[in-house]
Amino acid sequence: MRNRIVVLACLAILASCLDPYIPPIKPGDVNILVIDGSLDATDGTASVVLSRAVTLDQPDEFPSVRGAFVAIEDGNGNTYPLVEGDSGTYKIAAVPIDDKAHYRLHVITSARDEYYSEFVDPLPTPEIDSITYIVDESKLTVRVNTHDDSNQAKYFRWTFDETWNYHAGLLSQYIVIGKGQLRFRTPDEMIYYCWNTKPSYDIVATSTTRLSKSVVSQFPVQYITAGSLKLQMRYSILLKQRTISEDEYEYLEQLRKTTESIGGLFDPQPTAVTGNINRVMPASPVALGYFSVGRTTSKRFYINASDLPKVYREIYPPLGCIPPDTVCGMAGNGCAMTIADLRPGDILGTAAVKGYVLTSTRCADCRVEGGVTTKPDFWED
Known part of the structure; x- marks a missing residue:
């Protein structure tokens, strides 16, 4: 999970009617390396994301760090280099896992700044017992149940991928292939049903201590x-x-509190978020982040719209999806357009009494909302 790291300025506000104060921090003044990495002891896969911290006025910009040497080392002296991919992401698919071994992260940037994490032990993780949900008038809450019979697992963390099936506001059955020429869409060309998948970014963790x-x-x-x-x-x-250590739990709690709340006059002031990654040379930029190792258990859960209250099923067409026009087969039927006026790229819906429904991409193409028309392999109808 990539967490947003921003530089917070703690201000003492003496009166509620003061003009807003913008801290005089320029983007170039922030030189903090953010390292977000983990090793999944279940299958030996590892992913590390390197980026730079940003100021508060750059909340959506996270400069990636490319060209770094990134490796996982075990306590026996073995080194497993990761391969660089997109956006400062480094991965490896098969690190040999020994439950009795220790693992750490080693990073050397292109500027020769060097970092090591502390050695971390793989922790066993119990299975997820069940996933449930409850609804109220405004929201649906997904909830998890788990337990550890050995009473060893005291700190838990969850991440997730969510996928949803949805449809466009209007059905488009036709494609305009030339001036005044149209044909039915083939099954592979239909753009009414989509599936969208997104990972989680929020920190979700708890303790049973x-x-x-x-x-x-x-x-x-x-x-x-x-x-x-x-x-x-x-x-x-x-x-x-995944079961996590007490140190990782405390780090995540500090990070969550710092990133989820800027803080008001009576809120606790942000504390330093450090993690378990240290620079080798004091002159190198400070590193923020935590390298973790643990086994992962998972469970998939489905929710059907038909099982939810009516308020959850009242999904309206996207904003700007206005009532469609009608394209007539011939002039003189009170229509603004005829088939002869159509051009490639025009979106036609279904057949109407006078001709065809003319609509827009936003109304008829489900991909506008970020999804794809290909059903995922895991999907169960």
């Missing part, structure tokens, strides 16, 4: 507002669970 037994009951992992396109037809969540 205050309980006599390690039991997680009905813990919320995701919220979906009523009327969301995610719940138009069918929704699926692939929930991934």
Whole structure:
């Protein structure tokens, strides 16, 4: 999971009517390396993302760090280099896992700044017992249940991929192939039904240290507002669970509190988020991040729109999807256009009494909302 790291300026506000203060921090003044990496001890896959911290006025810009040497080392002296991909992401597919071994991350940037994480032990993770959901008038909450009979797992973290099946506002059955020429769409050309998949970015973790037994009951992992396109037809969540150490849990809690709230006059001031990654030379930029190792368990869960209250099934066409016009077969029927006026790229819906429904891409192409028309291999109808 890539977490947003921004530089926060703590300001003492003496009166509520002061003009806003913009901290005099320029993007070039921020030189902090952000390292987000993990090794999945279940299958030996690892992913590390390197980027730079940004100022508050650059919330959507995260400069990637390319050309770095990134490797995982074990306590036996073995080194496993990762391969660089897109956007500062480095990956490896098969690190040999020894549950009794220790692992650490080693990074050398193109500027020769060098970093090591602390050695981390793989932790066993219990299975997910079940996934449930509850609804109220405004939102649906996905919840998880798990437990550890050995009472060893005390800290848990969840990430997930969510996929939803939805459809466009209007059905387009025809393609305009030339001036005044149209034909039916083939099955592969239909753009009415789509599937969209997104990973989680929020920090979702909890602790059972205050309980006599390690039991997680009905813990919320995701919220979906009523009327969301995610719940138009069918929704699926692939929930991934991992036991984490106390140190990682404390790091995630600090990070969550710092990134989720800028802070008001009476809010706790942000604390330093450090992690377990250290620079070799003091002159190198500070590194923020945590390298973790653990086994992952997962479970997929589906929610059908037909099982939800009516308010969740009232999904309206996208904003700007106006009522369609009609294209007549011939002039003189009170239509603004005839088939002869059509050009390639015009979107036709279904056949109408006078001719055909003329609409827009935003109304009739489900891909506008970011999805694809190919059903995922795992999808169950």
